[in-house]
Amino acid sequence: MSAPASIVRRILFNVFAWAVVLVIAFPLLWMVLTSVKPSTELFVIPPRLLPGEITFEHYRRLLTETPFLIYLRNSAWLAAGTTLVVIAIATLGAHSLVRFSYPGRERLARLVLFTYLLPSVVLIIPLYLLMTGLGLANTLTSLIIAYTTFALPYALWLLRSFMKAIPDDLESAALVDGANRMQAFVDVILPQALPGIISTAMFTAILAWNEYFYALVLVNNDAARPLTTGVISMLVTSFNIEWSLLMAASVMMSLPLIVVFAFLQRYLTRGFSAGAIKG
Template sequence: MSTLKRLTQPRYVLAIGIAIVVAVNLFPFYWMVLTSVKPGTELFSNPPRFFTTMPDFGAYVRLIESTGFLTYAKNSVIISTGATLLSIAVSAMAAYGLTRFKFPGSKAFTTGILYAYTFAPIVVVVPLYGLFRDLGLINTYGGMILAYASFGVPFSMWLLRPFFNSIPKELEEAAFLDGANRVKSAWYVVLPQATPGIIAVSVFTFLLAWEDYLFARVLITDTNMKTLPVALHDLQNASLQDWPLLMAAAALVSLPVLLAFLYLQKYLIAGWGAGAIK
């Protein structure tokens, strides 16, 4: 009875609830990795096996040797990183300006930026294709980076505004008294204080480009320029029966995102906490 009473205490109920939520969310990833290393005799066993004693990593070898997975991964890294850097650079300057300088229509401008982000990508992808075709940006890293940045900047700027608002203006005023100009005070005083928020927003901006399928499908026609979401979709259509190969590709696509969240979680927590303080 004492054990039952202990388990019904709020902290134990909360811990059990968290464990259940974590297990439910991690199980699909576990099953994906498990399927990628299962031998053929265990793939469709009935009842299904939730572990294997004979892991087979042949699907990963076939994925690397018989497909252009490494090329597609390189494309995704270059495009996602470039789009993130451009989005954060522009949105950080915009968020800083909106929080430090007041001008007529500033609130309307900020709201308009948020509305721009609410447009569905399918609405702009066709005219964007025509524009990029005329500018020669189809099948280029620069074109893809600009396309993702066009959606990443409004998103990033809106999220960064609370972080810059939470930084006391008195810190900059003290820097001005010490002889710093606006640029130096922003670079040496404001940006270091906003680093947790910038890292948090960078993660989400990176995922925006890393996981996108629509823009990559429309703006890329060269096979060697494909990104991972497009390659994964094409691999599914070409390998309907090769589930270990497909699951191996899906696991490798998901792994960097999982590792990034695990490594940067302290910055994410600090960033969102700092952004909530005004």
């Protein structure tokens, strides 16, 4: 093949591939564009791709005239609370599953995998009754407890595969040097596992941030509503659906994900085999 022909082919491939990428990304692009268009431009026929003028009016209204900030605060607490609780329990648990031997250990590991795949509609009714019984209905606490049902198996599974990758010799060496096993855990295993723990924490936070179903069933007042159900209630309760407002809310909801995503990007394909991607 002559050189110019191969260059032409490369250019054609690039044009085609980027066209595909842009089609996939178009809904998100449209979301951002809609959120900065003046309301009057929304209903121009035919729709224009680029806004005639850029306005942040919708964002201002979202933050000042709607309960968005309350939802945001709730979501932040939920993500932080769930992550903290789950990571603390799962780090100890994963360490135990990897480095100790006792009867029932393998069965427990399999149970973790099973619960990783358990449908939440099976658990929701008893959980709903449990939370009402404990007087926790409509609280963030009830959601943190409910979120552990999927976040704990997930984090445990992920951390287990990270900790398996840490060589046994490291702990052995520390033990020979006179450390007891808890000291070895704190001084040797934890620092080695830290990157894995941080990644797991971020994936867990994303899961909690995005969760919708439990929040729909367990929380029914604005004071404890997270962003997911909160923004939907803005959609349902408004007489005129204000798309620019909803698109602004969508962008705001996705911003933290972009930051986390940028951080985790390099790690995605590597973490995949460890089970990092859940959906």
